[in-house]
Amino acid sequence: MNTLEVTKDAPQATLEEKAKTRKISGSQAVLEALIAEGADTIFGYPGGAIMPIYDALYDYNDRLKHILVRHEQGGIHAAQGYARTSGKTGVVFATSGPGATNLVTGLADAMIDSNPLVCVTGQVFAHLLGTDAFQETDVINITTPVTKWNYQVTDACEIPAAIAKAFYIASTGRPGPVLIDITKNAQLQLFDYEGYTSCNHVRSYRPAPIIRKEYIAQAAELINQAKKPFVLFGQGVILGKAEQEFKAFIEKTGIPAAWTIMGLSALPTEHPLNVGMLGMHGNYAPNVLTNECDVLIAIGMRFDDRVTGRLDKYAKQAKIIHLDIDPAEIDKNVKATVPVWGDCKETLPLLTELVQANQHQEWLEKFRTLEQEEVKEVINSELQPEEGEMTMGEVINILNELTHDDAVFVTDVGQHQMVACRYARFKQSKSNVTSGGLGTMGFGLPAAIGAWYGAPERNVIAIIGDGGIQMTIQELGTIMQFGAKVKILILNNQFLGMVRQWQQLFHDKRYSFVNITSPDYVAVAKGYYIPGKRVDQRAQLREALQEMLDHDGAYLLEVMVGKENNVFPMVPQGSSVSEIRLK
Amino acid sequence: MEKQEYTITVYTENSIGMITRIAIIFSRRKINIESLNTSPSEVHGIHRFTIVITESEEVVRKLCRQIEKQVEVLKTYYNTNDEVIWQEQALYKVPTSIVTEKAPIERLLREYGAHAVVIRNDYTVFETAGHREEIDKLTEALAEYNLIEFVRSARIAIIKDSEGFHKKLKQFEQAEPAEEVVENEYLNKQDKVFTM
Numbered sequence: 154m155n156t157l158e159v160t161k162d163a164p165q166a167t168l169e170e171k172a173k174t175r176k177i178s179g180s181q182a183v184l185e186a187l188i189a190e191g192a193d194t195i196f197g198y199p200g201g202a203i204m205p206i207y208d209a210l211y212d213y214n215d216r217l218k219h220i221l222v223r224h225e226q227g228g229i230h231a232a233q234g235y236a237r238t239s240g241k242t243g244v245v246f247a248t249s250g251p252g253a254t255n256l257v258t259g260l261a262d263a264m265i266d267s268n269p270l271v272c273v274t275g276q277v278f279a280h281l282l283g284t285d286a287f288q289e290t291d292v293i294n295i296t297t298p299v300t301k302w303n304y305q306v307t308d309a310c311e312i313p314a315a316i317a318k319a320f321y322i323a324s325t326g327r328p329g330p331v332l333i334d335i336t337k338n339a340q341l342q343l344f345d346y347e348g349y350t351s352c353n354h355v356r357s358y359r360p361a362p363i364i365r366k367e368y369i370a371q372a373a374e375l376i377n378q379a380k381k382p383f384v385l386f387g388q389g390v391i392l393g394k395a396e397q398e399f400k401a402f403i404e405k406t407g408i409p410a411a412w413t414i415m416g417l418s419a420l421p422t423e424h425p426l427n428v429g430m431l432g433m434h435g436n437y438a439p440n441v442l443t444n445e446c447d448v449l450i451a452i453g454m455r456f457d458d459r460v461t462g463r464l465d466k467y468a469k470q471a472k473i474i475h476l477d478i479d480p481a482e483i484d485k486n487v488k489a490t491v492p493v494w495g496d497c498k499e500t501l502p503l504l505t506e507l508v509q510a511n512q513h514q515e516w517l518e519k520f521r522t523l524e525q526e527e528v529k530e531v532i533n534s535e536l537q538p539e540e541g542e543m544t545m546g547e548v549i550n551i552l553n554e555l556t557h558d559d560a561v562f563v564t565d566v567g568q569h570q571m572v573a574c575r576y577a578r579f580k581q582s583k584s585n586v587t588s589g590g591l592g593t594m595g596f597g598l599p600a601a602i603g604a605w606y607g608a609p610e611r612n613v614i615a616i617i618g619d620g621g622i623q624m625t626i627q628e629l630g631t632i633m634q635f636g637a638k639v640k641i642l643i644l645n646n647q648f649l650g651m652v653r654q655w656q657q658l659f660h661d662k663r664y665s666f667v668n669i670t671s672p673d674y675v676a677v678a679k680g681y682y683i684p685g686k687r688v689d690q691r692a693q694l695r696e697a698l699q700e701m702l703d704h705d706g707a708y709l710l711e712v713m714v715g716k717e718n719n720v721f722p723m724v725p726q727g728s729s730v731s732e733i734r735l736k
Numbered sequence: 737m738e739k740q741e742y743t744i745t746v747y748t749e750n751s752i753g754m755i756t757r758i759a760i761i762f763s764r765r766k767i768n769i770e771s772l773n774t775s776p777s778e779v780h781g782i783h784r785f786t787i788v789i790t791e792s793e794e795v796v797r798k799l800c801r802q803i804e805k806q807v808e809v810l811k812t813y814y815n816t817n818d819e820v821i822w823q824e825q826a827l828y829k830v831p832t833s834i835v836t837e838k839a840p841i842e843r844l845l846r847e848y849g850a851h852a853v854v855i856r857n858d859y860t861v862f863e864t865a866g867h868r869e870e871i872d873k874l875t876e877a878l879a880e881y882n883l884i885e886f887v888r889s890a891r892i893a894i895i896k897d898s899e900g901f902h903k904k905l906k907q908f909e910q911a912e913p914a915e916e917v918v919e920n921e922y923l924n925k926q927d928k929v930f931t932m
Binding site for chain 2: 278279280281282283293294297298301302303305307308311322338355356357358479480481483484485
């Protein structure tokens with residue numbers, strides 16, 4: 154863009170117009186844009202190529218809170234946690250080269266789990282691009298597969314529009330991470346700033362497809378005729394802020410509803426139509442009855458392979474109605490009989506209007522009967538073991554009780570994640586933060602920090618295994634410095650438990666490199682001035698959890714649980730969902 | 737489902753990095769792009785990709801949805817060979833002495849409708865356009881006559897039934913003109929900038 158030419162051809166500016174423009178730097182323009190977009194918290198880490206932005210930030214300290222993380226991966230996971238509990242777009246700063254490449258895992262995680270993020274990376278001077286300059290990496294090309302959109306800025310004049318577009322794209326339609334790479338010269342460059350205009354339209358981008366009323370009518374018809382309808386819901390309900398619309402729909406139709414782990418907390422646990430969790434370690438009834446329902450209504454979920462198991466034996470008897478905002482999800486894994494493209498905030502009320510009020514008591518009873526079987530075979534011994542080693546389930550169970558089902562649970566990845574998702578009880582939406590699609594170990598601690606900044610009034614509990622905590626344990630430093638009141642609950646089974654479980658069940662118990670050892674976590678926490686405790690007796694558990702919750706500030710509690718406990722039920726890989734094993 | 741040749745036509749913004757964004761949708765699935773052409777479309781500011789792959793319709797349909805999902809993609813079509821009119825172009829460099837001395841060459845060139853583009857003492861360059869098979873046949877035939885160099889272009893294709901979108905494209909561009917592409921204007925100014 155040649156700004157000189159633009160001003161030359163433009164009509165003479167009036168005095169008033171001249172007063173409107175002022176010269177600011179590209180860096181200032183970045184921060185002005187963030188403020189205009191309502192961003193209040195940045196998770197970041199400075200470095201050479203982003204120094205001009207950090208220099209400008211020095212003067213914006215009163216308007217923008219910057220949390221200095223201990224690693225860029227921690228920064229982006231924190232921004233994800235923030236986005237998930239606040240419903241707003243998370244913001245990340247990182248420098249060029251290693252700073253930017255450290256974001257890649259978080260970008261991939263945010264991409265697959267649809268988290269709205271705007272990442273700003275510094276880049277070497279524009280004239281050095283492609284010269285293997287110090288800390289130069291081809292960030293745009295590295296991040297292309299893991300961003301919804303990315304853009305490199307080489308001229309400061311582009312900054313306001315690029316950031317506006319970034320926020321718009323990140324947060325609309327199916328949300329996702331956006332990365333803006335800004336060369337150092339553009340950060341330093343002074344330009345005529347005409348104020349910030351937010352973006353609400355990109356001509357080539359249609360955030361939500363046009364709603365086709367005829368498909369809604371067809372869907373309603375199928376639902377009205379169904380004898381055994383079954384609803385599956387995912388994060389789309391939360392992202393669409395459609396929890397009420399969703400509840401109204403299932404309540405009118407009386408259809409039992411099961412959730413994916415990304416959809417968890419969109420419907421209160423207590424709701425009589427909530428029949429539990431789908432997928433590999435989900436509940437017994439929803440998995441078995443997937444292959445018995447006659448109409449399957451999937452809402453804002455994408456039929457991940459961990460949900461469907463073997464596709465050629467998945468709900469073959471059922472007519473499928475698929476509501477999704479992303480047309481690429483329709484027919485991707487499971488063929489839809491009736492596709493309902495659109496934002497479920499809009500499509501659900503249209504559908505609710507057309508469906509008849511109904512009840513499916515007998516059908517619902519089936520879920521409850523199978524649930525009893527699961528309670529007897531699995532849940533009782535997991536939640537209320539009378540003797541032997543402590544179980545992860547009993548920890549979660551007491552935690553539910555002590556937090557009155559109203560905490561935010563942030564999990565890492567592995568056995569503890571499955572147990573936490575299975576047994577957590579929630580009253581309100583946006584209460585469960587987990588790495589669903591990517592399964593990123595190390596997500597938990599930094600995401601919990603961000604989750605707390607996104608909802609500081611809530612009780613944020615990070616539930617992490619002894620493997621995952623060691624992947625991003627450096628973020629204890631972030632907590633130490635900025636005081637996020639995160640409770641860190643380490644469920645230590647002295648193994649990489651999920652891999653061990655698979656090795657036990659499918660690899661003849663050949664435990665190959667899963668016996669991970671742990672440092673003295675309480676001592677580590679103490680080193681970061683975070684109080685903590687370790688518990689290995691059932692008798693101390695409740696009191697220890699209470700102490701953790703009562704502490705005004707961050708706290709680390711390590712609970713020693715059974716070494717070789719397995720998560721059940723389980724749909725073995727390559728099996729149909731209805732072949733789910735209770736033991 | 738049977739695999740067959742599909743021509744994928746993608747209308748995009750003219751923005752830097754589009755080739756990567758589109759190419760990785762194929763490479764991610766280990767699908768080989770047989771031919772890729774990018775060019776301006778009939779509408780100012782809108783680019784057109786023509787991609788040829790051999791796959792089943794189901795896979796192609798999913799690919800197209802994922803291409804269309806890209807922020808800067810306007811529209812994606814896929815067509816079988818009987819739904820498009822397509823051409824590829826080829827250039828052949830042959831020693832001029834052979835062209836003047838060997839009679840079958842002239843016959844060959846006539847048969848395939850090849851034209852001389854450049855005639856020099858040492859070599860002659862011929863050009864022809866057509867379907868892949870025809871070009872391949874001519875290449876094979878010329879190989880026997882000291883073919884020095886050969887290059888074939890990507891496929892370009894016109895969708896037989898595409899008037900509808902042309903109108904939409906026109907309206908689209910009229911309603912809101914394309915943004916200008918900002919290129920890096922500093923690459924040749926290395927000596928004049930102080931950096932650290």
